[in-house]
Amino acid sequence: MPKIVGIRFKPVSKIYYFDPTGFEDLEAGDYVIVETARGREAGEVAIAPKEVSKDEVVGKLKGLVRRAEPWDLVQMEHYRCLEPEALEVCREKVAEYGLPMKMIKAEYNFDGSHLAFYFVAEKRVDFRDLVRDLAKTFEAKIELRQVGVRDEAKLIGGLGRCGRPLCCISFLSEFNPVSIKMAKQQNLPLSPMEISGLCGRLFCCLTYENEYYSEIKKKLPRVGKKVNTPYGRGKVIGINVLKETVNVKLESEATVELPAEDVKDRGKVARGKQRRDRS
Secondary structure: OOEEEEEEOOOOOOEEEEEOOOOOOOOOOOEEEEEEOOEEEEEEEEEEEEEOOHHHOOOOOOEEEEEOOHHHHHHHHHHHHHHHHHHHHHHHHHHHHOOOOEEEEEEEOOOOOEEEEEEEOOOOOOOHHHHHHHHHHHOOEEEEEEOOHHHHHHHHOOEOOOOOEOHHHHOOOOOOOOOHHHHHHOOOOOOOOOOEOOOOOEOHHHHOOHHHHHHHHHHOOOOOOEEEEOOEEEEEEEEEOOOOEEEEEEOOOOEEEEEHHHOEEHHHHHHHHHHHHHO
16 A cells, blocks of 8 residues: 655645655654645645555655755744745836735745745736746746635634634635525525625635535425414424424414424325325
8 A cells, every 4th residue: 555644835724645664663753854836845644654554645756855854944944934034025026017916925945946926916917027027026936826715714813703813714624616606595684795705705604604504404395384283283394403493373373383294294294194194
């Protein structure tokens, strides 16, 4: 069975898999130097070397270059401290060139040889002259990356409507698809202003309980269904998924809240009676 080691290059980000041959004694929290499409990067071991099935490995995994030395970590922290200054310089140059770009983050690699700038823009931007200018200024390989609004929120951070740090900077390493159907499933307001996060997209947390709501709703009668209850016949006017109860308006005009198991679909009851009569 092949062995893998999981490496993470940023906090709360995607884990990439490498071949740990020669470094099988690595532990979670150790730092290593690896070769990536952006050049050499320092990454933290998120998953210690372990064996996996062949089906879990797609293609040939890259190996590790070496363990990170104490000096590598010192350099990494040094360049991290320079990132806010680099971002300000870049913003000034963007203004000089009159480019329609909003620069949101600068990011050095561990030894300062590569500097990436993240930006948002409404359309494609020709920034070739800007890149050449930045390369001369910082004496490093420059990369400009255009990102979407969800990535912008993840890079900048902030507090959600719940008062807690955004999920994408706390524990979500990847964005999952979110749809308005999930809000309908959970009986939430369908106004975009009420169910959207700082990024302007639907709350990521709509996905957390969606499966639970879907399963429980299969057990509950639909609103408008005619039912039998211990208090007589009535019609379902509401359901509570979390409590697994049903609100029923009785023929007497009274409204009661009952456990789902106490409410019987009148149509199913009638069909069951007909089958028994025929037998």
